[in-house]
Amino acid sequence: MTKVNDIFGNEIEFECMGCEIAEHKLIPPGGYVYDDGFINISADPEIPIVGFMVLGIKKHVKSINELTRDERIHIMDVLNTTIEKMKKINICEEVLLIQEEKASHFHIWIVPMHEWMINFNKNVRNIKEIIDYSKENFDEKTKDDLLNAVELLKEEFKKSNK
Numbered sequence: 001m002t003k004v005n006d007i008f009g010n011e012i013e014f015e016c017m018g019c020e021i022a023e024h025k026l027i028p029p030g031g032y033v034y035d036d037g038f039i040n041i042s043a044d045p046e047i048p049i050v051g052f053m054v055l056g057i058k059k060h061v062k063s064i065n066e067l068t069r070d071e072r073i074h075i076m077d078v079l080n081t082t083i084e085k086m087k088k089i090n091i092c093e094e095v096l097l098i099q100e101e102k103a104s105h106f107h108i109w110i111v112p113m114h115e116w117m118i119n120f121n122k123n124v125r126n127i128k129e130i131i132d133y134s135k136e137n138f139d140e141k142t143k144d145d146l147l148n149a150v151e152l153l154k155e156e157f158k159k160s161n162k
């Protein structure tokens with residue numbers, strides 16, 4: 001079991017966060033933005049950056065190499081739709097995508113590039129500092145903005161019904 005504090009300061013426990021989010025045993029902040037039974041999009045339970053989304057899958061594999069071609073195409077399609085919607089509702093103009101095979105369960109970080117990140121050159125090399133800054137500066141307003149971004153994205157997905 002891994003125990004961590006979520007963005008609201010509550011302790012959460014899991015064997016595999018990716019599996020438990022996919023199986024709805026661990027509900028992400030604000031709930032699911034999108035879930036088609038294989039792919040889910042939601043806010044990260046631990047990183048309080050407004051509009052920060054995680055693409056997860058219901059298959060416990062590490063690498064994109066372990067997925068079928070149809071699964072890869074499906075992932076890219078949902079990833080594209082998510083990024084389009086994030087831009088449409090003005091969460092950001094650019095995103096940073098991160099996928100680490102060292103994680104036990106495949107997922108893609110979709111990090112919106114916010115103006116405040118200019119202090120870190122909006123650079124992937126500074127992602128640790130960016131995450132630390134978001135945690136240190138998390139307040140009630142950011143919490144509201146984060147949950148609001150989740151709601152707006154949910155609405156966008158409902159509108160397009162995909």
Ligand SMILES: [Zn+2]
Pocket residue numbers: 016017018019020059060061104105
């Ligand atoms: Zn898993």
